[in-house]
Every structure is written in structure tokens, then in C-alpha cells.
Amino acid sequence: MTQVETPVASRHRLVIVGAGFGGLVTVQNLRNVDIDVTLIDQRNHHLFQPLLYQVATSTLATSEIAWPIRHLLRKFKNVKTLLGTVDGVDTASKTVSTLDGEVIAYDTLVLATGARHAYFGHDDWEPYAPGLKTLEDATMIRRRILTAFEKAEREPDPAKRQELLTFVIIGGGPTGVEIAGTLADLSRDTLKGDFRVIDPATARVVLIEGGPRVLGAFNEDLSAYAQRALEKLGVIVHVGNPVTQCHADGVEFAGHSLRAKTIIWAAGVQASPAAKWLNAQADRAGRLAVNPDLTAPGHPEIFVIGDTATVANGDKGTVPGIAPAAKQQGAHVAKIIKARLAGDTATKPFRYRHSGDLATIGKRAAVTDFGFIKLKGYPAWWLWGLAHIYFLIGVRNRLAVALSWLWISFTGARSARLITQREAAEEDKPL
Template structure:
């Protein structure tokens, strides 16, 4: 690249990365040693291992076991400046990222790894009653609501209100919905019974509602059927082909049924960050940027997008899934493109997603893994799921802590993170 696109004070090419998720952090790691000055900006101060977020929400793990301060992760990278700030827009003409305090960040190359939030399909008014699960704040909110429901049921004398407090509805039967439903059922059945005197937590209802014809729709049909049988074996009520039409403080309406429930959790869809709006470029219905084969934004070869921010076709023409391995592959690829440009070398070919398999836990010793030709279920899949997730955690201490927690849950059915933190939804 031309020298006039370098920082005049350092002579280095300036790269701004927005988002410290899997894609953004992978790009930063892969650019180590390149003649660049990197600024990583995120509105939160931590990198989050999202695949285990539901375990924080269901009191299995503590927040510190699945999240790490971004500054600590990059402490040894003198070429990286980490900023805690919220991006509000992008001035593509001046090549500047706009921040919420009025400051700007100049860039020569920009990488957008801004992630996604949950989507309510035009019913954003449902969010206060049915929180989604994308951040640590979401997880602690959900954990609080679940645990408070049992506490309030213990004090409730009206049978109808008590039943509503002990009814948990999860909307959406993808991996997150299945994992939440199975873990809440085990929490009520195995962990909590001896803690309460007036209620039998084993009588709690866990209802998984899905608009489509089966759970885990992205998996092979036999694994989907196994997952449903396993959930039902845990006591989960699976309602298929019943789209939700209303959510309120009193309950949920799905299909032609109304169910009184005080805890509703949303796992039915996602929407991308406003990155496409910042740039004024085309996006799909979920708001994801439609990018070139090299993950560059059309008309802006100096801007790349990765992870949940983008929509791009994968193998067999299917969209690349919004999962951690895909984001890491995209971050790795973009770093390679930037290195090639800086070196004046031929760019790599178009991005090609390599699907390493889909994994979902259903409950203790219950999981499914779809490697394509190889499909696993049951205890073996559960062990592989656990090993794979522990391997990708950051730090030996974290890996040991998570492994010991899971061992304790497996042997004693005890979840040590059952702390109720205070929040705005703590009042009846």
C-alpha cells in the first residue's frame, strides 16, 4: 500500500478493529509482527466466550470463567491500542470511525467485527418480558430471573401464581434454546430440590416453543429427533410448529394457546449491528452486510467485515453460520489479505468457509455433534463437546476451573454460581 496511507508519526499502516469478539480478536492475533498500528475498540472491556454464555445464565459457571479483560489478553502486544468506547458511525470519505464522545479514529484499513443482538421480528416491545442472550449482562439478567422465580414461588400461597412462577418458556429451539431448556430442567430436577421447603422444584414446567417443525433445524434429522427425545426425557415440553404471537409480564401466546409464565427467554433470532447503516451499503433482512468474496465491503476495499456482521455464502451455497469458528476463520482470512496488500503480494483467493462441525449440549451426558458424514450423540458427544469447549478457553486457570465445575455438576448435581445479583426487574 502507498506510504501516504500510513500514520505520519509512526510510518505504520493504521488498522482500526471494531469489536473484540472472536473475529476481531483473531484478526488482531494474526496481524502480529506486521508493519501496522492497530487500534481495537469495543464498548465492553472483555472478550466473551459466547458458546458458554448460557451456562452463566443457568448458574453453572461464573462470569469470570467465560470472559477475559481485553487489555490483559493483548497486554504483550505493543502494536495494539485498546479503547473502551462506543462506535456511532463511520465517515468513509475521511476514513474515520466516529465515537460516542465526539472523538474520531483515523484508519487506513477498517475491520468491522461488531456482532449481533437478538431479534424479535418486529416486536421489540417483547424484549422487557423475554430477554435474549448475547452478553454477560443478558446472562446475569436471565440467571436472576430464573433464581428469583423459585424464590418467589417459595413464598407464594396462591396456587395459580405459584404455577406461573414455576413455568419457564424458551422461545426458539436452535442450539441456544435447546441448551437453555435442558439445563433449566436439570437445575430444577437435580440441583434445587433439597434447597426449598414449601415447593417441589421438580414440578417446574420448562416449555420449549419453536415455530418450525423440529428442534435444531440446522442439524441432521436423526440428531434433531434424538435431541427432542432427550429434552422430553428431562421433562421439557417441546411445542413445535407454534409461532409466538404475544409476550407479556403474564405469559406467552403461541399458536392457539395462552400459557401463564413469569419467566420467558428469547432464543429465536438475531439481528446484526447497525454497521450497514453506518456505511450506507446493502444488507440482508437481518441487517448483515453483503460483502465481496474477500470479505471487503462493496465500494470500500479498505473496509472488511467479519462474523455476525456479514452475510456470505458458504459450502453448497448455504450462508456461513453465525458461530465462533466461522468468525475466527474470517478474521484469520482478512489478516492474510491485509498482509498480502502490505507486502505487495498477490491476494489470497476468495474466502472459503471450512465447517468443522456443529455441537450442542442437551443435558448431562446428552449432546449431539454433526460433523457431516460423522454424527455423534449421547455420552461420547457430550465428552467431545466438553473437551472442545475447554480447549478454546483462554488460560490454564480458566480451563481447570471450568473442568472442575463441570465435574462437580456431573458428580454432585451442584451449580456453584447460584447468586442473585440485584437489578431493575427484582420487584414484582
């Protein structure tokens, strides 16, 4: 299929690849600007990734954290949404191409293509230790977790039963901590009384962090609190030793061999291949080192933002790969584009403002670090909850998620405990 473009040479053509936080905010900040915007994504939905772990742990439904992109942008009359997978950029002819063979011309290009989880030289670990980046990932991890309990209920051999009831989370950043805490709640609270042979509360949730402490981005006090809070929920926390091996029966680290049938990867991400499309230098995680104004080196007409880019952050290293950073970058790019359209081509360096770090630990505690104010425990959990509900899109979703959380908080019952989309290859038994 080839693109049918009405050739209106006078209108500036902006193409944005990726409708995550960065891409979406770019578009939203260009509302009513007299240009043609094309937003391309390989999914039909924008995903609120900070809550994806709640889908993986049966807390929220997929549709509570994902919204059709074109519906979000229905009132942005200058925006055309395209469902398609970009597979290359031709900087000479200024076009992007899609897997379908479509070729789309741009005057300005924004690459906001995000990242996938990465295994840094151990791609063979992926089948045993899936990561969490898409709704499909979340549905699969949910299925594996719930299926492990089902299999344990039917397993007569106590050693095998213990393996089925051992859940290993690799990576002690916010995602790993949040999954571990929620899994502990799931096994001790939600599943209580549901089984006849096993006691789900005997499930072992093991969090393994290679660095010296969990939540390395937080200060040491909050980090220590988070570890204690996890341990109080029954999570076994190992720090200081990276995992050296993942296989069908468990993990190895620091000379330990831990048998576990469910392993979840929360240890690293790899940027999408945007740097390759531009033949540009990328760091170990595949991120393109952009200029201070977020343009690609040598290409003032191409911006690279979010998890696809690595951006210097003064003396604090680089800008972190979190939603608020991507949103700020999107807003910055929109501002530059508007300035350029108005004839102002002065370079405008991006300055990151770190608003804070948040992470929950189960359904009663959290840590929030806003620099001047640091909270932990139940007040932090409320702040975390309110902040996330505030950032959700749409009144209906806010109501639905608030209802889900209040329900779980009071009853412990999780509504989305569904084993669906079973793949034959993935399970070792025809359960």
C-alpha cells in the same frame, strides 16, 4: 477528548471494531506485523459466548468465560486497545468516531461488531422475553430464574405458583436447547431439597420452536434425538408454531395461551448497525452482504466479518453465525492484509470450512455433528466438554471451568446461584 496520533505516515493504520471471535483472531494473526493496530470495543472483555447460557443458568461464574481484552493482547506490541463505543464511520475521511467524540483514522478498517438478539418487529416483547448476548443479560436471566423459584416458595395460590414455575424458552436452536436442558437439570437436580413448600422438580420447562424441528442446522436423526433427550429430562417441546404474542403473564402460540412468569428469547439476532455506518444494503437481520473476499461493496479497505456480515457459502446458502465461522473470517482478513502489505492485491475469496455442530442437552447428553462422524448421548457430551475447554482462553480458566463441570456432574450443585444486581423496575414485587 480528541485522539492524539503520532503522525507516522509510513506505518499502516488498521482499526478493528469489536473484540469478539472475529476481531480477536484478526489481531492475533497480525502479531509482529509492522503496522499500527487499534482494537476498539465497548466492553473491556472478550466474551466466550458459546458458554454464556451456563452463566444464565448458574453453572459458571461471569469471570470464567470473559477475559480483559488488553490482557489477552498485552504481548502484541503493535496493538492498542481502546474501550469505547463506535457510533459511525466516515468513509470519505477514513475515520471512525466514538460516542466520546474521539476520531480515529484508518487505512484499513475491520468491522466485527457482532449482533444483538432481535424480535423482528416485536421489540415490545423484550422486557418479558430477554435474550442472551452479554454478561449483563446472563446475570439478569439468572436472577429472574432464581427469583421465580423464591417467589413460588412464598406463593399460596397454586395457579400463580404454577405460573412462577413455568419457564418458556423461545427458539429451538443450540442456545434454546442448551438453556432448556440446563434449566431442567437445575430444577430437578440442583435445587432438590432446597425448598420447603414447593417441589422444584414440578417446574415446567417449555421449549417453543417455530420451525419443524429443534436444532434445524443438524441432521434429522440428531435433531430427533435431541428432542427425545430433552423430553426425557422433562422439557415440554413444541415445534412447528411460532410464538405470536409475549406479555407479562406468558406467551401465545398456535391458539395456545401459556401462562409463564419467566420467558427467555433465543429465537433471533439482529446485526449491529455497521451496515448503516457504511450506508450499505443490509438483509432483514441487519447484516451487510459482503464481497467474496469479505470487503464491503465499493470499499476494498473495509472488511466486515462475523455476525455483522452475510457471506455466500456456495450452494449451502450463507455462512452460519457461529464462532468458528467468525474466527475463520478473521484469519482470512489477516491473510489479505499481510498479502496487500507485501504488494499482492489479488482478490482472495473466503472459503468457509464447516467443522461441525455441537449442542448439549443437560449435563449428561449432547449431539455433535462433524459430517463424517455424528455422536449423541454421553460420548457426545464429553466431546462437547473437551472441545469447549480446549477453546477457552488460558490454563487457569480451563482448570476452573473443568472443576465447575466435574463438580456439577458428580454433585449436581451449581456454585453461581446468585441473585444480584436487582433492578426495582424489573421485578413486580420488592422481594
